[in-house]
Amino acid sequence: MVKNVSIVEKVHSANDQIAEEIRQRLDNSSLFSLNIMASPGAGKTSLIERTLKELHPHHKIAVIDGDLATSIDADRAANAGATAVQINTGGQCHIDANMLQKAINSLDLDSFDLLLVENVGNLICPASFQLGTHKNVLIASIPEGDDKPYKYPVMYQDLDALIINKIDLLPYVDFDMSYFEKGVQLLNPNLVTFPVSCRTGEGIEPWISWLAGWIVSKTT
């Protein structure tokens, strides 16, 4: 037996004005930018490391990392060759445009052509805060399960690209790819999808090509 108790509360966003200013500044500097979101442990930092390895020789890349505490992720990005800025949100479960603006103020935007913003590990709140970045990217990961589009629909609705990470674990977990894809299709038809393993490198090349295409379109 299932009983229902509904508590609906709107998430209010007061940060769209700042997000618009950020977009203007990025555009003025011909700087293409991604807002990378995911659950904790889905592979945001691993994807950034892989991306830096492929693109660092050809592009100047800045990474802004949002975390509750520590600079583990920014350190990893810096070790992989990026200029990295750590935002410690002090308990906040997402980056908002105000935090991003402060981080951007510490960068010389004209000296980069790609900005990767690694949001806080969370499938809920980051979807409600526009940052002014050009594209929203979500990393889903195989061991999280195939029901996530159904359970976290808002996150899937405003995406421009979906990375399906940890495909090397497919033989060892119960993950019905067609059920997952059906959920994605319902929420966001025609979403660009990249099945990858950041651990093995499988599937990374199409993602890099997609991203490189956007960088070039911005700088020419």
Place this chain on the structure above:
Amino acid sequence: MVKNVSIVEKVHSANDQIAEEIRQRLDNSSLFSLNIMASPGAGKTSLIERTLKELHPHHKIAVIDGDLATSIDADRAANAGATAVQINTGGQCHIDANMLQKAINSLDLDSFDLLLVENVGNLICPASFQLGTHKNVLIASIPEGDDKPYKYPVMYQDLDALIINKIDLLPYVDFDMSYFEKGVQLLNPNLVTFPVSCRTGEGIEPWISWLAGWIVSKTT
């Protein structure tokens, strides 16, 4: 190079009074209760299914499920034999005491001896909202990575038990158990820990014994 931008914002909690009322009601009904928290896909519902399978023959169990949308989890709990109540939070990233009170109002508390509250999939906000439940349980999962205690410290500080799920995936991922355990130890010395696989059933028995002990201590 890593630059630091700190934005500290306190999470305010106005719900402790309601949590205290909930605790009183649970105690008056000799009803032992858990607040089960985890990242999306760490295995909250799978643990509840396993727990129901073991304890349902001996105890009367209610499950309250918090989700953004859908009743997938409550349906699974109901199918496993529980009386299940679904809270749809309408975008909120956690259950608060007010939501839980409304859900509890729909149950005859005297007719149960175990209440499992499945929080929203999130490693951040649920840690800041007391619910009045007796014990806080976190499910970490192996593929999430071994750095989670360091990156989500608040979640680990107020725990009474830690389930380490998906140990069947240990051979296929890079997970340093001693690094993980060191982080847990720093934040919460002497935390009771249960390494399990909800998929295979490995390690479930000590968890069931721990839980059954608490139920008995409450009802006698």
